[in-house]
Amino acid sequence: MVKDFLYKWYPVILAFICLVYSVSLGYLGKVEEAQYSAHWPGTILLFAIAIRQRRK
Numbered sequence: 472m473v474k475d476f477l478y479k480w481y482p483v484i485l486a487f488i489c490l491v492y493s494v495s496l497g498y499l500g501k502v503e504e505a506q507y508s509a510h511w512p513g514t515i516l517l518f519a520i521a522i523r524q525r526r527k
Contacts, residue, residue, distance in 0.1 A: 482519030486512035 477484075489511040497505035 482515055486515045489515065
């Protein structure tokens with residue numbers, strides 16, 4: 472049950488962790504690092520969509 476949940480939702484969980492990381496960098500005043508890491512969640516989700524479409 473947990474394995475199925477993680478298999479289905481791991482890109483969203485990983486993207487959320489990256490989003491929190493980017494926001495925390497912004498709050499710490501590391502603006503350039505925050506802007507760089509802000510692109511990670513979208514990239515992760517786009518690759519997850521592409522990979523899942525190729526599997527079917």
